[in-house]
Amino acid sequence: MIVWRKSGVFTKVEKPLRLDRARGYKGLAEKTGGIVSDGKTIFMEADKSGDEPFMIANRLKNTPVVVGKNRFKAGIMAFNSFKPDVIVLDDAYQHLQLERDIDIVLLDNICPFGNYHLLPRGTLREPPSALMRSDAFILTRSDVAKEPESTYNSVKLKNYASGKPIFKAIHVPYIYKIVRGGAISSQGIYGDPCTQDFECLRERTAFVFSGIARNIDFYNTVKGFKCKVTGSSEFTDHHRYTDRDLNMILQLAKKSNADFIITTEKDYARIANRITWPIDLVVIGIKISLGNNDADFNLFIKNRLKKLINANERSSF
Secondary structure, three states: OOOOOOOOOOOOOOOEEEEOOOOOOOOOOOOOOEEEEOOOOEOOOHHHHOHHHHHHHHHOOOOOEEEOOOHHHHHHHHHHHHOOOEEEEOOOOOOOOOOOOOOEEEEEOOOOOOOOOEOOOOOEOOOHHHHHHOOEEEEEOOOOOOOOHHHHHHHHHHHHHOOOOEEEOEEEEEEEEEEOOOOOOOHHHOOOOOEOOOHHHOOOEEEEEEOOOOHHHHHHHHHOOOOEEEEEEEOOOOOOOOHHHHHHHHHHHHHOOOOEEEEEHHHHHHHOOOOOOOOEEEEEEEEEEOHHHHHHHHHHHHHHHHHHHHHHHHHOO
């Protein structure tokens, strides 16, 4: 999941709307669909909406979020409810039934093309040649990709990009919140002030758990905070934590004499209203930074939206 909404990008577009993933993957509303947020009030908890739509609804204020496996029906629901100027779909590049105005593909710069094989032999949904449908590309984790592979991947992507813009982005971790031991943690208090100061973790002991696509990446991120990892537990992506899971995590953390339990914001969304652990819980979020590409990316989006708006205005006469 990637989330960022820069101020100024929607200068003329007053009502953007997020049609997230449209599936609400692993959420109870995946099949039925529904409104997660109207931009002011969140109507679903993570177990119903899915963890990623819930997180997005928390982060994007004044931006409604809608989920539903049937993207067309979810889009109609979104339009009838909010009359948005722009609808943003997450993870919809292969959803060819819906016509799009702009396609942006994000690729992990460490391994953008997998092993070049399609599922089930590989990890790709489509052959790399399908990238030629895209209007722009963002290479994520561009700061940790090693040479010469990084340069090779960039050159390879340019063959598919055909002159289309390629932007580089990095993942920036931060402390989303710290739930003090014994405190009641609930989704109602979700969203404390954030900080990128990890000094409070330095030389302290920590137990790490996560249920995301690449748990090892999160583990390595935590090690970068200079804390002492005394143990860890890994779960599958979008894992639905049971009471047994949560008790196991707590007992393992206690056994390892951890000062903190550390997890991801995505995992926290699934357990926030269910835990009262006696050990401090540190929740780590991830921001996406385009760095020097920020202004160019904003300009690209503005120009494309301006052309679309002007074309729609001309066609209305």
